[in-house]
Amino acid sequence: MQFTTEQRLDDDIREREFTLGEIPGILWTPGSTAEPLPLILLGPPPLGLRTAYPRLLDRARHIVAEGYAVATIELPWSGDRPRSAAADQAVADLRRALAAGEPVDDGIVDRLILPLVDKAVPEWQAALDALLALPGIGGPVGYSGGVISIGTRLAVVEPRIAAAVLFAGSYVPRAIIEEARQVTIPLYVLLQWDDEGNDRQMALDLFDAFGSTEKTLNANMGGHTGVPQHAGEAAGRFLARHMR
Amino acid sequence: MQFTTEQRLDDDIREREFTLGEIPGILWTPGSTAEPLPLILLGPPPLGLRTAYPRLLDRARHIVAEGYAVATIELPWSGDRPRSAAADQAVADLRRALAAGEPVDDGIVDRLILPLVDKAVPEWQAALDALLALPGIGGPVGYSGGVISIGTRLAVVEPRIAAAVLFAGSYVPRAIIEEARQVTIPLYVLLQWDDEGNDRQMALDLFDAFGSTEKTLNANMGGHTGVPQHAGEAAGRFLARHMR
Numbered sequence: 001m002q003f004t005t006e007q008r009l010d011d012d013i014r015e016r017e018f019t020l021g022e023i024p025g026i027l028w029t030p031g032s033t034a035e036p037l038p039l040i041l042l043g044p045p046p047l048g049l050r051t052a053y054p055r056l057l058d059r060a061r062h063i064v065a066e067g068y069a070v071a072t073i074e075l076p077w078s079g080d081r082p083r084s085a086a087a088d089q090a091v092a093d094l095r096r097a098l099a100a101g102e103p104v105d106d107g108i109v110d111r112l113i114l115p116l117v118d119k120a121v122p123e124w125q126a127a128l129d130a131l132l133a134l135p136g137i138g139g140p141v142g143y144s145g146g147v148i149s150i151g152t153r154l155a156v157v158e159p160r161i162a163a164a165v166l167f168a169g170s171y172v173p174r175a176i177i178e179e180a181r182q183v184t185i186p187l188y189v190l191l192q193w194d195d196e197g198n199d200r201q202m203a204l205d206l207f208d209a210f211g212s213t214e215k216t217l218n219a220n221m222g223g224h225t226g227v228p229q230h231a232g233e234a235a236g237r238f239l240a241r242h243m244r
Numbered sequence: 245m246q247f248t249t250e251q252r253l254d255d256d257i258r259e260r261e262f263t264l265g266e267i268p269g270i271l272w273t274p275g276s277t278a279e280p281l282p283l284i285l286l287g288p289p290p291l292g293l294r295t296a297y298p299r300l301l302d303r304a305r306h307i308v309a310e311g312y313a314v315a316t317i318e319l320p321w322s323g324d325r326p327r328s329a330a331a332d333q334a335v336a337d338l339r340r341a342l343a344a345g346e347p348v349d350d351g352i353v354d355r356l357i358l359p360l361v362d363k364a365v366p367e368w369q370a371a372l373d374a375l376l377a378l379p380g381i382g383g384p385v386g387y388s389g390g391v392i393s394i395g396t397r398l399a400v401v402e403p404r405i406a407a408a409v410l411f412a413g414s415y416v417p418r419a420i421i422e423e424a425r426q427v428t429i430p431l432y433v434l435l436q437w438d439d440e441g442n443d444r445q446m447a448l449d450l451f452d453a454f455g456s457t458e459k460t461l462n463a464n465m466g467g468h469t470g471v472p473q474h475a476g477e478a479a480g481r482f483l484a485r486h487m488r
Binding site for chain 1: 478
């Protein structure tokens with residue numbers, strides 16, 4: 001992990017950009033801190049970190065203010081990372097189906113999401129190795145947001161993640177719903193009831209499938225980006241309860 | 245409204261039992277207060293106030309501590325109020341269907357719930373008239389808990405209710421799901437995902453039907469009486485947001 005830039009934001013948050021091999025990332029920490037910090041991995045939307053930066057920073061500010069370190073990395077094939085022809089084709093097929101008002105078939109969802117999960121999850125684990133090796137970051141570790149299939153797989157395979165906030169805001173392959181049965185950590189799932197880019201019944205099936213005995217679904221009105229402030233705050237309280 | 249008993253509980257809560265005609269009720273208020281208080285109507289489960297008292301008192305304590313008056317009244321045909329042969333028959337039919345593992349047909353649900361709603365809602369409105377006429381109680385008014393079909397009808401017909409917390413914990417007639425489309429006040433719906441006495445899909449259909457632009461579904465694991473403390477607290481924060 002190589003730090004490439006460092007700045008202090010005006011509310012005394014320290015923002016450091018880094019690269020982990022070819023993968024860019026950002027680490028936010030409180031300006032001053034005595035103890036090793038717990039860490040929240042902030043899953044980005046698949047827009048590229050540069051495009052998503054204002055929203056990510058807004059969420060990071062709130063989380064850092066509660067005394068956490070917050071880190072995110074660029075998803076595969078997003079931002080300035082190399083594209084994938086297969087992923088581009090899957091996105092084009094999805095858009096064509098949606099534009100034609102056709103149901104989105106499982107094949108498209110599988111081609112869109114499964115390779116992304118396969119590639120992203122080991123990258124997040126490598127980032128976690130590097131982040132926990134930094135002085136001042138001690139854990140426990142939580143995961144919040146982003147592509148729900150990535151969060152689900154991470155929750156299955158990565159024992160260092162203590163609790164996760166997942167956003168039911170993207171298509172989910174049936175294989176991931178099966179994997180979800182193996183998740184046992186506490187979960188807080190945010191669902192936008194009228195999300196235009198999401199299948200509500202699939203989100204409910206996924207919530208039902210999670211094996212966790214402690215899981216909450218917090219569903220609110222509105223579209224994909226309309227998560228109300230009170231729901232974000234409730235997710236923050238969930239993480240605070242499980243990361244003491 | 246006639247007060248019949250008054251006591252101070254050990255945390256300086258004033259508890260007064262009353263009767264409103266033939267209907268018993270309980271009013272809890274802070275021991276001392278300067279201003280007119282906002283009021284929460286606490287819908288009881290259909291067990292009778294005496295049986296439900298420990299749970300109701302626990303919830304009332306938390307709400308009174310936030311600076312509200314809290315009141316509840318006995319449901320029709322519950323507690324010491326006169327029974328209804330038709331309601332008893334509907335309960336017996338429901339129990340027989342459940343014991344036989346049969347689906348609960350709409351006819352049973354309609355016979356069980358619709359007469360209860362028709363009788364209870366005007367009683368709650370009469371209680372509201374009497375409560376708001378008391379010195380020290382000024383509104384705004386919220387509704388919390390109890391039989392969700394009663395809360396739904398009240399939210400439609402009673403303009404003095406500013407916001408409602410509803411518990412998706414009982415069978416809902418299809419006619420009530422249709423009425424729900426007329427509800428426009430902010431709603432916070434608690435759902436126990438594995439509630440043995442509830443049809444989950446019907447609860448989700450009801451949530452979907454509510455006409456409110458501001459509505460939250462907070463679903464948690466476990467059975468009917470297992471609502472976790474954090475969900476109750478979240479419902480309390482919802483009321484506080486909408487009853488300022």
